[in-house]
Amino acid sequence: MSTPPSAPAVAPPAFHPLLVTAVDPLGEDAVAVTLAVPPELRATFRHTPGQHLTLRRLAAAGAGAEGAEMRRTYSICSPADDDPATLRIGIRLVEGGAFSPYACKELAPGDTVHALPPAGRFTLAPRPGRYAAIVGGSGITPVLSIAATLLSREPEARFHLVRSDRTTASTMFLEETADLKDRHPDRFHLLNALSREDQQAGLPPGRLDEPRLTALLPALLPVDSVDGWFLCGPYGLVQEAERALRTLGVPRDRVHREIFHAAAVPASAVPDPAAAAPALTATVTATLGGRAGTYSALPGESLLDTVLRNRPDAPYACKGGVCGTCRSRLLTGEVTMDRNFALEPEETDAGYVLACQSHPTTPRVELDFDA
Template sequence: MSIPDTAAARRRVSFHSLTVKEVRRLTEDAIEVTFAVPAQLAGHYDYLPGQYVALRVHMPDASGRDRELRRSYSICAVPVQFADGSSELTIAIKRDIGGEFSTWANAELAAGAVMDVMSPMGAFISRKGAASNVLNSMNHPGDLSNKAGNYVAIAAGSGITPVMALARSLLAANSGTRLDLVYANKATMDVMFLEELADLKDRYPQRFALHHVLTREQRIAPILSGRLDAEKLEFLLGTAIHAEGIDEWFLCGPFELVQLCRDVLAARGVQRDNIRFELFTTGRPDSPEGQRGRPVMIDSSEETYKIRFTLDGLTTEILSPVHARESVLNAALRVRPDVPFACAGGVCGTCRAKLVAGNVTMDENYALEPEELDAGYVLTCQSHPTTPEVTVDYDG
């Protein structure tokens, strides 16, 4: 198992074809999908609780032309390996309004389907205790070498997906660990993993506290009804939740909720290093067009940037018109369709590369940590050249 730090969490991207083992309905608008991982590929799919994978599928556009879609989904189960060396990987897919892939998956995806699945990535993992020790303790219940900790998770909607894996692993690893979970949804019928959360509560009644907040359904406790705003969160932290001495905070959901929680925690003096967060939406749907990149016309007389990038040891150069304000990722995709990316929204970090020469400006950054920025890493999907020549290294 890899060391659970930020660098190890961002391994080199690779896709492999996996077979869907089971599809289970969670709610009217969400399914759980389990992929079978054969023994020969098991090493490519080692993961830490809280990480995600990207799915790569081909679907026709409005004109019937084939195009590629990539969608990222968090892993919701703890790692498991069978006696024959094979393993499995489980994600949850919630139908989004207007979401082509999620709508298709919820209506038609079934066991036996084959999909390209990316190797797990992501830094939304526990770092206070060694994650490898957490998993070792789960495999060997008598070993409680992972230190006890106090954790709080705040999730909304499908943001519960990575939190499920984290909750299961942390609670199982040490009999002294405590976890409070605030989970916001519109109504009871929208709650993903409702039975699984109840089972966790039954299994760890003294150590797992679950607080369901429903925005469109009245609950007995008024504080658990209505939108989760700053006032309500402050009240919960001051009453229902053991908010002192927390080792790690996990925040997962839409941008507005995550930012609200970060602001409230910062005001309470919580150190940034103790907060892990992951966004499911940013409000910016911009993305490259499939695997080719947005087409760009180049006139020989116009000013251009020279973008140079290294991937798998091969260095490639491409010209990008200044007026096009093209991202480094888009330019790279025009000549190398295997350039790594998933969300193209500055959220997942899959397109991360090291800036070797020149300068860029990034529109958004929800994925890179300050120490990665200081080391020269950028998100190529959000990076635009500001110097005549720019060189990035995906292998760095």
Template sequence: MFHPLRVAEVRPLTDDSVTISFEVPEELRAAYRYTPGQHIAIRRRIADSEIRRTYSLCDPVPGWSAGGEPGDGPRLLRVGVRAVKDGEFSTYALKELLAGEVLDVMTPAGRFVLEPRPGRFAAVVGGSGITPVLSQVATLLAREPEASFCLIRSDRTAASTMFLEEVADLKDRWPDRFQLVTALSREEQQSGLPTGRLDADRLTTLLPALLPVPSVDGWYLCGPLGLVAAAELALRTLGVPRSRVHQEIFHVDEAPTALMAAESAVATGTLPGIAGTVRATLDGRGGSWPSTAGESVLETVLRNRSDAPYACKGGVCGTCRAKLLSGEVRMDRNFALEPEETAAGYVLACQSHPVTPVVEVDFDA
């Protein structure tokens, strides 16, 4: 659900990134409680159209109790926004957005989370992928004295590194429980790792040298698709169980050739499609509507229910997650759902095309 929130501050981080803070009125604080690693969707209306973008919350969870539950909710929500080439919202955020403006903000969502608990945890992040992990690390170390965290981060240069000071503060505050390793792909460092990308081969060698890989209770991978895929391959090579690996894609640089061909076929109608019926349950209310060939489940629902949840429409954020109750669909891409979720019948509505005459989904499941 979206609510209008006032922008409290827009603060530069680097030459190409800012943080945006939103004021949360007292009556909405319970609705905006979040778990470390969750995100919000921001909606900006322009004339008769709208832009939606998803950004992770970067601050530690306020008021987290010893019993493991968040407090009354945040007074402020803060996200990090990095410029994307030809990005409508990121350009607006960096060049035009001012404190005092009001934007529609969805309540927190997402399953890339780390609830504070004892154990050893680690993350491999790239670029703006630090944003949700910053919230995870800060909350974990502050609330759980029996936890430790190793952060391996990759950036282009030191000047382009988001939240540089915040991460350094964590290192100063918990030097015995927080390990920081930085790799720069375009700049030499006086100390630390040699310059270069963190590919699968490099990570397979690096990770065992940094920490006891089999003893890590949870791995958190976040950033561009290439880095996350490389880290996942390295962990698989090192024998890490899939259940311990959690990932979130921040940016898909390029779709594979086969995927682009399939998307083109859907767009032109050359891919066999089903014109049938989509049934959906959303916020406790059900409906049944005709679909057209090549149309996604989300597109069918949106034509009849404008409140259907979505943000990126690219199979990345997972906001449109729904459970398939009956029928069959074909998902074009999936960078958001874990294997156990798809095995349990969950799909991304924005990427799902019906292949049976009737398809039924439940957004509330």
């Protein structure tokens, strides 16, 4: 029996320098950053609506010490373009955060940021149909790209947007969503909900929780005829929206979610890794960029940390189980994941794991970052 030829090696995605051309305020605590894409990188930075960029920054170094690398993911809000001369991302200030204070308070036109090519599976390629989104806060960012691209490219598509914000002053992309409504009045339907401020018209203030959404959604749109639901924002809102859709009988495969801000996930929602994963000596074999290596895992460390000690080019961003950048396929052995807010059930059923959250529970584990 002949051995099938091995797949050609593919280099892991690399960071590229992009010039900041604009930093525009969005409400009271957020900015939109526009990045110029040089002609030679436009194919590399072509994106599907809903994808994000991973940005890298080196923290200020101490005396004689090298600065630590920080990575964060930010969704692309600009419509998809086959030849993107610019990309625009939305960044909300998180006090005490590692990257957003720098982006919101210091980043300026003329600066350079380093970015990985677009990634992420919270996406919608334009096609006919009826689609809906429930978003909170900065969760509008990827959905703005999804809706704008869909409506401009597909005349047979409709989009319903239910968005929740604290106040009008904190609402990101207020003008952009209003512009979509003006340009597509018959195909784009918008409902704004504020949790801490009265509106002259519309919903009374309050959170969009499961009971409220269960009553509200059937009054707004034909729930049964929606081809895809996109839920994005804080953990609490996404969970409440998922429960409401389940109550309304929406099939699981029509619901797509993306969680922002893993740090806000309550401790009760995250398993205790010490209780879930026994301490053991394990070896981890990882394939990355077509090249495999086997490494000894230190007690308690994640698969990603084991690989990073030996392959600094291993893909990661948030290390919080949210962005999905470190997604890999488990080929041999068993692991336990501390948290997972990035993979769909069909992905975990197919053997995919988040390397940043996975700990070996068998002496030998093999995973493939290229799969």
